[in-house]
Amino acid sequence: MAVPRLLPTREATDLLALTREIARDELAGRAAGDEAAGKFPRDVFQLLGEAGFLGLPYPEEYGGGAQPYEVYLQVLEELSSAWMTVGVGLSVHTMSCFPLAHRGTREQRERWLPGMLGGTLLGAYALSEPHAGSDAAALSTRARLDGAEYSVTGTKAWITHGGVADFYTLMARTDDGISCLLVDGTTPGLSAGVPEHKMGLTGSPTTELHLDDARVPADRLIGAEGEGLKIALHALDSGRLGIAACAVGLAQAALDLAVDHARQRHQFGRPIIEFQGVEFLLADMAAAVQSARAAYLDGARRRDAGLDFGMQASVAKLVATDAAMKVTTDAVQVLGGAGYTRDFPAERYMREAKVLQIFEGTNQIQRLVIARHLAK
16 A cells, blocks of 8 residues: 655655655566575666665765755655565665765765765675674674784674675774774675575575685775774664564555455454454554654655754654564464465565564664663
8 A cells, every 4th residue: 555655855756756666566476486496686776776776875076976865764764665685685784884974074075985886786784693683782793903904814604695785884893993894895805605595585695704814995884993883883874774664664565464364354244344353453552553654754854954863763763663573473364274375465564573673783782772861
């Protein structure tokens, strides 16, 4: 169902119309097959790049779309409603560009950002490690300055686009603390592990990233040494809004599926949508979707206005991903036995929803972040 939008400009309205066209014509029909085959849709990201989608919230002078975050997130929602792998992939790429766009020097931005935003390159965000997930400050990957290069050694974990990314925004420990490096995907000494066998988002490769004396030019340091953790956390605030929008898109798709099924499925001589038990279930699902959408839009509007939005980002991520988990589970219930089969997308939606409560900071971490904001 096309959700009516209140958009700030005619350009934004046209952008969302194009997004819906791409979602309908290029994504929806192949999502189930590619997910079942574990096939990464790199051609889709090429298409999105050609359409200008890989740099929507970044400045035009570097090849971006100069769109407000409010608009960019609604694009994410629409893409995710058709294919979560694509929505999450765009969100991860956008977050991977954040450190360079916001903390890079003008020379660095002019040199690398146009390629990252222009559609030819796809990014990944390398923060987590096997023993440093929620505790990001505990990472052990080491970058040692050796002349004009950093020698980077260590293992990153749970890397979306691992092995297929053209660049990695990577956090490593240097002499002055955690630092941020922009690492080319073809760097000697860098390799990706075997893709994880996941319960959902099987079209999106998630791997470990191994660095064995990987030589990274010193001019690829983003910000100063020791500023990496602060940069990473700022990027995550924006990334959490992205995941919230993806979650709403998934939940909306599950709601639409459930409503359509409830209208067509007849029992005892009438459609099951007329039974109060189903009516109330669908009403709660709709309320959860709309509430989650309002939460991410609130965070986006604060961000666009230059206000602090860290707590709102955590609220949106928490509310939207919990809503997606519940709404997709309830969609399976509405479809009954059919919902438990792979002949319908409800079970895939349910499997995909679970990881949303885990990455970009678990929902337990979001509660911690929100509580600390309140304590201030």
